[in-house]
Amino acid sequence: MSQTITVNGDLLEWTEGMSVSDVLALKKYTFKMLVVKIDGQLIKKAIWPETVIPAGATVQVIHLMSGG
Amino acid sequence: MDIKAFKDAHKLINEKTYALGTIDKGYTNRTLYVNLDNNEIKEKPVTPQMKEKFIGGKGFGLRLLWDAVKPETKWNDPENEIIIAPGPVAGITAYSGTGKSIVVSISPMTDIIIDSNVGGYFGPYLKFSGFDALEIQGKAAKDVIIFIDGINGKVTIEEAPEEPLDSHILANVLTKMYAADEKDYRNVAVVSAGSAADHCNIGMLNFSLFDLSRKEVRLKQAGRGGIGRVFRDKNIKAIVCRSPQPKGDMLNVVDMNSIKERGQKFNREMREFDDDQCEMRTKGTAHLVEIMNEYELLPTHNFKFGQHADIAKIDSKVWKEWFTPRASDACWYGCTMACAKTVEDFEVRTGPYKGRKVLVDGPEYETAAGVGSNIGVFNSEVILELNFYCDTYGLDTISFGTLTAFAMECWENGILNKERTGGLELCFGNSDAALELIHQMSRGEGFGLIAGQGIRKMKKYFADKGWGDIAFMNDIGMENKGLEYSQYISKESLAQQGGYAMTNKGPQHDEAWLIFMDKVNKQIPTFEDKAEALHYFPMFRTWFGLMGLCKLPWNDVEPANNAETDEPAKVPEHVDNYLTIFKAVTGRDIDNAEMIRQSERVYNFQRIFNIRMGKGLRAHDAQPYRAAGPVTKEEYLSLQKQYDGQLKDIIGIDPEGKSIDEKMAATRKFREDQYEKLLDAVYKRRGWTRGGVPTIEHLQDLGMDLPELIEVVKPLLEK
Ligand code: SF4
Numbered sequence: 001m002s003q004t005i006t007v008n009g010d011l012l013e014w015t016e017g018m019s020v021s022d023v024l025a026l027k028k029y030t031f032k033m034l035v036v037k038i039d040g041q042l043i044k045k046a047i048w049p050e051t052v053i054p055a056g057a058t059v060q061v062i063h064l065m066s067g068g
Numbered sequence: 069m070d071i072k073a074f075k076d077a078h079k080l081i082n083e084k085t086y087a088l089g090t091i092d093k094g095y096t097n098r099t100l101y102v103n104l105d106n107n108e109i110k111e112k113p114v115t116p117q118m119k120e121k122f123i124g125g126k127g128f129g130l131r132l133l134w135d136a137v138k139p140e141t142k143w144n145d146p147e148n149e150i151i152i153a154p155g156p157v158a159g160i161t162a163y164s165g166t167g168k169s170i171v172v173s174i175s176p177m178t179d180i181i182i183d184s185n186v187g188g189y190f191g192p193y194l195k196f197s198g199f200d201a202l203e204i205q206g207k208a209a210k211d212v213i214i215f216i217d218g219i220n221g222k223v224t225i226e227e228a229p230e231e232p233l234d235s236h237i238l239a240n241v242l243t244k245m246y247a248a249d250e251k252d253y254r255n256v257a258v259v260s261a262g263s264a265a266d267h268c269n270i271g272m273l274n275f276s277l278f279d280l281s282r283k284e285v286r287l288k289q290a291g292r293g294g295i296g297r298v299f300r301d302k303n304i305k306a307i308v309c310r311s312p313q314p315k316g317d318m319l320n321v322v323d324m325n326s327i328k329e330r331g332q333k334f335n336r337e338m339r340e341f342d343d344d345q346c347e348m349r350t351k352g353t354a355h356l357v358e359i360m361n362e363y364e365l366l367p368t369h370n371f372k373f374g375q376h377a378d379i380a381k382i383d384s385k386v387w388k389e390w391f392t393p394r395a396s397d398a399c400w401y402g403c404t405m406a407c408a409k410t411v412e413d414f415e416v417r418t419g420p421y422k423g424r425k426v427l428v429d430g431p432e433y434e435t436a437a438g439v440g441s442n443i444g445v446f447n448s449e450v451i452l453e454l455n456f457y458c459d460t461y462g463l464d465t466i467s468f469g470t471l472t473a474f475a476m477e478c479w480e481n482g483i484l485n486k487e488r489t490g491g492l493e494l495c496f497g498n499s500d501a502a503l504e505l506i507h508q509m510s511r512g513e514g515f516g517l518i519a520g521q522g523i524r525k526m527k528k529y530f531a532d533k534g535w536g537d538i539a540f541m542n543d544i545g546m547e548n549k550g551l552e553y554s555q556y557i558s559k560e561s562l563a564q565q566g567g568y569a570m571t572n573k574g575p576q577h578d579e580a581w582l583i584f585m586d587k588v589n590k591q592i593p594t595f596e597d598k599a600e601a602l603h604y605f606p607m608f609r610t611w612f613g614l615m616g617l618c619k620l621p622w623n624d625v626e627p628a629n630n631a632e633t634d635e636p637a638k639v640p641e642h643v644d645n646y647l648t649i650f651k652a653v654t655g656r657d658i659d660n661a662e663m664i665r666q667s668e669r670v671y672n673f674q675r676i677f678n679i680r681m682g683k684g685l686r687a688h689d690a691q692p693y694r695a696a697g698p699v700t701k702e703e704y705l706s707l708q709k710q711y712d713g714q715l716k717d718i719i720g721i722d723p724e725g726k727s728i729d730e731k732m733a734a735t736r737k738f739r740e741d742q743y744e745k746l747l748d749a750v751y752k753r754r755g756w757t758r759g760g761v762p763t764i765e766h767l768q769d770l771g772m773d774l775p776e777l778i779e780v781v782k783p784l785l786e787k
Contacts, residue, residue, distance in 0.1 A: 035631040
């Protein structure tokens with residue numbers, strides 16, 4: 001059975017070695033002012049490419065406001 | 069242009085000298101009143117109560133207007149006023165975004181109060197010339213210019229018959245006419261409208277600035293709500309202010325060092341982070357075009373869809389190519405965000421200025437979306453041309469875009485045809501028709517004259533003629549309170565639906581932009597969460613309009629550690645900058661809670677002002693269904709999987725075997741019900757009744773239980 005993670009409340013299929021950057025690409029989160037938390041833990045932007053997400057994790061990708 | 073001949077044709081109607089005075093902690097402590105019925109010019113004191121409860125800017129505008137008009141005053145009655153007020157902070161130059169004014173009037177679009185935020189130099193120059201606000205009442209018999217001479221302490225009203233109306237010419241002529249010499253151009257600020265504002269309710273005001281690098285006059289717009297129409301109805305050709313040259317501390321602030329320190333820190337953020345964040349310095353707000361497209365928020369074809377395949381033709385890379393960045397890309401001195409992008413030497417291909425090379429201010433995001441994707445135009449040259457003509461003719465690009473999109477959907481549905489439009493083929497993507505429409509608005513003729521009154525009046529006109537079903541037009545006509553929507557798709561964000569339709573003035577996003585928080589981040593899932601956001605953000609953002617501040621430097625760049633703060637969406641460090649600056653200018657020490665309460669006082673005052681005018685209640689916060697969900701089958705089918713999924717997972721109806729009509733009806737019922745629940749929650753959070761009336765207890769709590777406000781709300785509360 002495939003494993004999942006939760007990203008902003010939606011389920012996403014988890015794959016081995018999946019990084020924060022991979023998730024952002026999969027979700028098409030192209031906006032630049034993002035705050036990423038894995039299970040409540042802040043992940044700094046500089047380490048998004050190498051930060052691997054564990055199966056079952058809850059990922060928050062907070063888009064800050066801009067424009068408007 | 070023979071400027072001398074224009075000047076020689078002026079006839080002095082009245083003049084009044086005044087003592088120049090000083091600015092004390094951000095305030096001049098007086099306002100200037102001009103009456104064009106009897107040509108009275110006088111000073112009025114700013115009372116301690118005005119400063120305490122209304123702060124400045126929009127607050128001053130509302131207070132002065134309340135005292136000037138009656139509940140039944142209409143936009144074109146002589147007693148309606150135009151008030152221009154910079155706030156106490158406006159005019160400092162050591163922090164970015166500190167030169168804004170708010171313009172307040174009764175709107176021809178909504179018949180309630182409109183407030184419109186604008187850059188350019190006029191607001192700070194008015195203050196440097198001795199006044200916290202300018203209040204204009206009455207109507208002149210013939211075209212006049214009001215000139216405030218802040219060097220010699222003199223105000224004149226002059227008949228001005230000869231100058232052309234279009235702003236790119238008029239602002240240039242008047243800058244040269246009223247400056248002492250070339251070096252003085254920078255010290256002259258002009259407010260003007262344009263030829264279309266003579267005819268169209270969507271008329272706006274241009275506020276000039278003299279661009280030192282380009283040696284040209286540029287224009288920033290008080291766009292929303294038709295104040296340009298009021299201006300021309302009063303036969304005002306222009307207001308001109310000649311000011312002492314801005315320098316370090318014109319406001320006699322309490323603590324300049326603190327402002328400088330915060331300003332330098334902010335400037336470092338701009339230098340270090342802007343290129344990786346919003347790219348405001350190189351693209352301005354146009355950087356949002358492809359982002360909104362990616363997140364399905366970019367209105368295309370009258371807000372039917374949120375994305376378009378041709379986006380690359382009008383995305384920010386295209387605009388970056390057009391823009392010529394210069395050091396002077398700021399709408400007020402000292403702004404390092406410098407988002408006021410400009411296209412130089414743009415060759416116009418239609419209309420009266422065909423073949424001329426002009427300077428185009430923009431396009432900003434709202435314009436690129438409004439006169440671009442939303443009307444199906446994916447051609448940057450056409451967008452630039454529409455941008456140029458909207459500006460010089462004195463038309464609001466947002467309303468122009470949204471109402472043209474509405475007319476195009478009417479065309480698509482047979483409500484309009486060539487016969488009814490006088491030959492204009494107003495189908496989506498027809499740029500020639502859109503350009504001809506704008507020229508008709510300028511000439512005050514043909515279908516342009518009908519369209520220029522805005523969507524609400526168009527709907528009635530079409531229905532009265534028997535051309536279309538009013539219910540359908542109400543669904544697709546993107547207006548609330550009579551004002552056209554600005555350019556974001558709100559269908560999938562209930563909070564943003566409130567952010568648009570629960571506003572005081574009508575659906576402009578400058579109260580709250582909650583789409584990411586709500587739709588994408590899912591940070592505010594409950595009605596209470598959304599209501600809290602629809603309390604905090606509109607109040608927080610109202611504060612910019614009280615101060616004379618630009619909103620953009622608040623959250624279009626963020627400090628390095630913003631992500632680590634408790635509430636990154638609020639950008640706490642920048643909020644702290646603002647509290648520090650307010651104290652440093654005025655000497656008043658306030659905290660976050662008092663900041664919100666300052667806004668709440670004014671916000672509730674504006675709500676009650678609308679109620680006093682017979683509006684401002686729950687019924688007026690209703691939204692067109694297009695803002696909330698799919699009106700047409702085409703829309704439903706474009707996102708069928710998503711809508712079917714919502715039916716099953718959220719609404720609890722199995723879509724299997726149901727017709728599209730049945731599914732659309734169930735979706736609509738659910739969404740409309742959600743919006744009503746949101747209204748309940750928001751009103752409760754804001755201290756209002758279910759009908760949307762501020763309670764007396766809430767007014768007492770805010771210290772706004774003024775007798776004139778109680779008199780308005782009491783009968784409604786007793787019902
Ligand atoms: S951020 Fe842009 S709109 Fe705001 S003050 Fe600066 S230049 Fe003007």
